[in-house]
Structures are given as structure tokens and as C-alpha cells.
Amino acid sequence: MTQLSNLQQTGEQTKAVHAGEYPDPATKASAPNIVMSTTYVVDADTTFSVEGLEENDQWIYTRWGNPTIHQLEEKLAALEGAETAVAFASGMSAISSLLLHLLKAGDHAVVSDVAYAALSEITNEMIPALKIGITKVDTSDPEAVRAALRTNTRLVYIETPCNPLLRLTDIAETARIAHSAGAGLVVDSTFATPVATKPLLLGADFVVHSLTKYLGGHGDALGGVVLGKKADLIPLRKKTAIRLGGTLSPFNAWLIMRGIATFPIRMHVHQENALKVATYLEQHPKVKRVIYPGLPSHPQYELAKRQMRNFSGILTFRTDDGPRVAHVLAERLQIIHYAVSLGHHRSLVFYLHSQDLLRTSFRFATAGQLASWNTFAGDGIFRLSIGLEDADDLIADLEQALG
DSSP states (O other): OOOOSOGGGSOHHHHHHHTTOOOOTTTOOSSOOOOOOSBOOOOTTOOSSGGGOOTTSOOOBTTTOOHHHHHHHHHHHHHHTOSEEEEESSHHHHHHHHHHHHOOTTOEEEEESSOOHHHHHHHHTHHHHTTOEEEEEOTTSHHHHHHHOOTTEEEEEEESSOTTTOOOOOHHHHHHHHHHTTOEEEEEOTTTHHHHOOGGGGTOSEEEEETTTTTTOSSSOOOEEEEEOHHHHHHHIIIIIHHHTOOOOHHHHHHHHHHHTTHHHHHHHHHHHHHHHHHHHHTOTTEEEEEOTTSTTSTTHHHHHHHOSSOOSEEEEEESSHHHHHHHHHHHOSSSEEOSOOSSSSOEEEEEEHHHHHHHTOOOSSHHHHHHHHHHHTTEEEEEEOOSSOHHHHHHHHHHHHO
16 A cells, blocks of 8 residues: 555545544554654764754654654645744744744844743743733734834744633734735634644645644644645744644554544534534523624625635523523533533533623733723633534523523
8 A cells, every 4th residue: 555645635624534544554553553662763973962863754753743743744744834843842942933933132022922831921021021022912913013013023923712701813814914014924723723724835835733623623632733835844843842742642642643533524514513502692682782703793704605615513602690690500401511622522601700800911001902802701701612512402401401
């Protein structure tokens, strides 16, 4: 059996199954093996420093590179349309390594004012402590991004849809703005996934994913990845990823790779279920507002249709007295788990109190930024990650819990 010669011409599902995988040459095993070894037998003249390491030259030490992790990276690059990928132990490990690789003292970055909480928090405190300037803006407003740029801006960092508001940013327009100032564009596309959006094709320089979410899809393996051009990511691997040591476990790489085999199929079901549940909640008398990119009521529905081929499986909704309703849902739900995280095969819901988040994670410099938050979140929102259960069962579970 020969390897597939032109993988890039195949469909998404074929890439998800076959990219990075091939029968084991020794055993002829069809499924990929897990290489758990931390070290490898090498030639006597092998260098002891990563400085002398060529990309995928040979396997020496698993912190430097591992066959199973490499297979996952090849699969992810094929799905995202990237030249290459660097996998990490978690999404935050990927984000932290990328920021520390790209930014140095005296540099400046423009960052979405609402983003994954841990990213928001390190750009509130840890990154500025390194004498790196950070300006937080509502990146859904291109003029706000443009106005925040400085002569020393090296990076614009966005999430679309952003966590937890599901507010969108126009990737192509933001890329043009960033590049006009000589800055790179990073897109966290965890919520969208490669099935919905391929940011590199829209002008982004780097794409970040938490593999823990939709790509792994089963809530049993932490992982993260940065994708982009080889010229950018080979130095990232050598100078930052290897040295900081946020190495993905080969077993987790294997689990995530196994999950990706069904990833495009799962995303279609996530979207189908989410649209049904979102439509139900919009009509529920106890629900004040639903935000879902696939609903015409989303404030950026036209951008969603233009930029996303799949609306994913995450929605938010608001009720009166959210904290009380959170207790009710935690006690009464039978199918949906009251738990953090998202993108798993099972449905998850969690209440996010605005007062708490604005104290710990998100810091707004203008009244407009706060107004945008209030438009999407109000006093607080339920983030509901719709899984692969039957949509009618999810609706019935919400009906009996909400009353």
C-alpha cells in the first residue's frame, strides 16, 4: 500500500482520517501507534543542543519531537491549510509560548478586550510586567483596532467567535489593518474550528486552537496548537516551545488524533443541534436573549454567514436572576452536565457572572467597550456547549429544568 499522494486535493473528512497517518512499516498496523518513549537511539555524532536540530531531522528526545505528536501536527496542518503546526500540552501553553516568542521588551500588542479568561489575565499582568505594551480593544470594531496601533506594534491578537460573548471579528479586514502597520495577526479559532473558518486563507499569520475542545472532542485530553508558515514556526519550536517545555503527551496526541477522525462529522451535528436548541430557547418565556452566530438575531449574522461555513455548537443565553437559575439547572438537569469547558461530545452548561469576570479577567478602558459587553452579556450569561445527543432530548432536559 502506498501513501496518499495528493492529500490537499481531498475533502475535509478524508484529511481528518488520513492526514499524518500511514500503516506502520514494521507491523503493517493500520491504526497509528503510540510512541511513548522519551528518548531514542541516535548516531554517535548527534548534537546535544537543540541549536543544531533540523526540523524533523531525527527523533532524539520527546521534548524536542516525537513521532506520534508529529503525526498529529501533520493532520492539524492539513485541516487548517497551514504549512506546519507545533503542538503543545494545552491551549494556554500554545498561547503563552507564541506571545513570549513574538514579543520582547519595548514591543506593543493589540489584544481583544474579551477573550479566553487565562489569555486576558496574562495580558493584564504577566506580559505587561515584561515591559511589553498591551492595548485591549473591541476587535469587532476595525477602527478601534486601527486607532490602537503604534509604531512598535508587533502583534494583533483576536478570537472569533470570542469566548464567552460569541462576538465576531472580521479576520480579513483585521489582517489588512495589522499588516498595514507591519504587525502580525494571531487568530484563536477554537470556537470556529477549521470546519467553519480557515484564518490563514483570510490573511492571518498564526492560528491557535485549544485541542481540548472540538478537535479532540471527547473531554479526555488536554492539548493546544499553533499553526502557520514553516519560516515562522520552526524558530518557535526551536527557541520557545522546546525550551519552555510545554510538551504534549504522546498519549494525549494519540487520543486527539483519534478524535479528529470524526471531527468534521461531529461539527455538522454540533451545528444542527445548536441551531435547534437556540431556536427553542429564543422562544422560551424565561429566556431574555440568545446569542448564536447561526441565528438571524445575532448582531453580526451577515459577517457570520460570510466568514463561517459552520456555526459551531456554542450558544449563550440570559435569564432573570442568573445565579438562582444556575442553581436550578445544576440540580435539575439530567442529560446536560453543569460543568466548564466546551466542544465535547456531551452537552455542558455553565453560568458566567459579569461582575466576577469584570473583576478578574476583563478590563475595559472605554464606555463603548463596557456597552458592547452589556449588549452581549448583561449581568451574566449561560454558556451552553451543545453536544452530540439528540436535540429533542436536550430541549426536553432544558424544558423540565427551566420549568
